[in-house]
Amino acid sequence: MGSPGINIAALSVAIRILAVLLCGGCDTQLRPTTERDTRDAVGDQGVELETFDKDQADTVTPTDTSDLLFAADSTETSDVPLATDLSDGEVPNTCPVAVGGLRNLSEAVDVDTPPTHLDMEFGRVELLGARSYDEDGDSIAEQKWTVTQHPGRVPPSVEQVSARGPSEIGIYMLGSYELELTVVDEHGLSSCNTAGVTVTSTATAGLVVELTWETPGDPDETDDDGADVDLHLLRPGGMIWNLQGARDDCFFYDRSPDWGVLGVATDNPKYHVDDFDGAGPEVITIEQPALTTGEEGYLIGVNFRVNNHFALVFPSVRVYSNGEAIGIVGEKGGIALQRGEVWIAGELFWTENGPLFVTSDVPQITDGFPVP
Template structure:
């Protein structure tokens, strides 16, 4: 790309992430962002038994540095979070093995304490001397009464079965109306890069009220997870009395580091007369209600308005508190709910095609919380004949909410008229966003690039209606500038007629490389995959 073209895009800087493992231990590569902690939210239970006034540390149990070449240095992030209800004192953080600690948020090291809800980022770096397996341990000492010393395994250069299980702490069902079943799920992810991981339910115990939602799990049948795959293991809580319930589910897997897991189950049977939460949503295509369940179809890139003002409390009491939770969102987005001038009103930006789930609990004037949340499922679906989506992650760019990052560009080339990549009029990209294709002068058959994202992560989308018969449309990705952040991992999804037809995840590309994804063939609506990487734009 020419120097003149480079003047149109900003430049930036930041830090790096990737990993390794010992020969008989398994690991979970944390650079795989198919599922992350940001993908899974558990509403805080407001029941009295939770307010024990104790600090509690939440942190990963392992960091993996996979496929680190000799003399290459990689970084991993460990976020330390105080999920308790009192100050968490950070007494010390140490590391054993050929690893080093870094504190990107604090020049003078860690802060002395974390208030409830606060977190701090610790980075661990590893410079490989060889390609042999290496292991170490990071120790975090705090005043957490349940576990004064938390160990994080540091592992490298192997790929064995690996299981990541969320939530890390108890699975909380909250306060539930007696006789009403409420479902929550464990999220199990195969954090291996290449091999399968097996997991099954060993035992469910407790004082009643809890059950496995699927008969297969109740019977201990094995689930086989492909590399990077995530499954939900649903559980049901049905209280029959107004009291606290506790239980425990035990899971086994072929993860050699942690073959056995236990998850505590916590729920409470509610007294009668809980307030009733309701969600209203309005977007470009109209509105919908969740009382307590509802669904809404939105458009990609629109912002929907959410209201809880339809919620009601018993005996004519007012609703005085609103607890909103974005319980689910597409894995490659970090969007969140934002208040719209009042706690009862929220906005949500539908950044990507996919499923968003919003939950709402309400509290009445006497402090009684709704027995169950209102739950609105928002599906976004493209109505275009061809919709191509690009997102990417850059390990050294650890912040999504700033104005700096790598610049990766999406290209859609109409083949057959002598066009070249990165040239008008037949390549639709950031310098040629809405070219005139199809019938000259008509606009309904022209492609369009809706966003040129120059600060990392994406998305970038190209849409095309009324594709021409007998034409190939070539899909490509160009790494315009890494802005000092290094390699990126690009994911492309192709939707035809509103349905996902191809997903190619996390293709590694470096500065100024071009990834030729494949061809869309019309009207057959078939895709020919190429998956080739070039040093610059290839000739046709």
């Protein structure tokens, strides 16, 4: 018997059609196969897709193309760092973000979002950085606050309780303050930004007396080693300086004696801050001073109490009423004090027409407190 003849052309067409069915309508270049492509493949045989049995196509197992790798010239990008951007399998560390806030400790009000600006008179302010964060999830290991603008000659000290916790600063001079916060993550990387906060100190009190001083022999007036100079305010008609309990002198040992009308707080002085190792300030205020009568007014005294091995200080006194300066004495080194000396900076009379600040052309300096 002769071998059955094999139609090579028909077999070739069948193989091509089977490839089309298995590939799901794609050629080897992963582009759609059209009817034109099929005609080109079969040539003169003139076979069309519609001539094949559809039941046969249903028996073909579909090919899973989910793992196919497409051409490398794709224009799509990814946020995931390339392997070449990593070091030993670690994700690069990014800068933490500093977020600052403020709290007036005299008000003792906690808020979810602390403000970045405060208007206040005098007192202590808490510097908050707990809302700072690191997008890597790293912890914030340190908060660093810096005073960038302040009234007066020497910046106020920032007192840091702990590296990770809040800090505090005393606001005791009238004017504007600016501070900046930088944070450091657990790997020692500092924030790329600084968070700024501001404080404006204004006073509506009838009387504000402010003392500052310069110590030429002190190389760092912001540290804990400095001269101790004290501010005193003697009531009209008062006789006794520097004695606790005498109620005549408002100073660091008697901070709010009852003057004027007994039981009325607005005419009493208030001693706000005692600086015993720096350049000041020390501040005394009276909301509404009592009217002075006759020739006796409020006497302002300055005592160089403890020198701490510094021989000479140059004090300066500013007097304000309702936020306006009414007297400045001792500026630019005009007054020099040695240890134990007392300078009567001036006398303030409170009249129906307002305050009157009187100073002497010749500095009144005595060795120890004078007897009025």
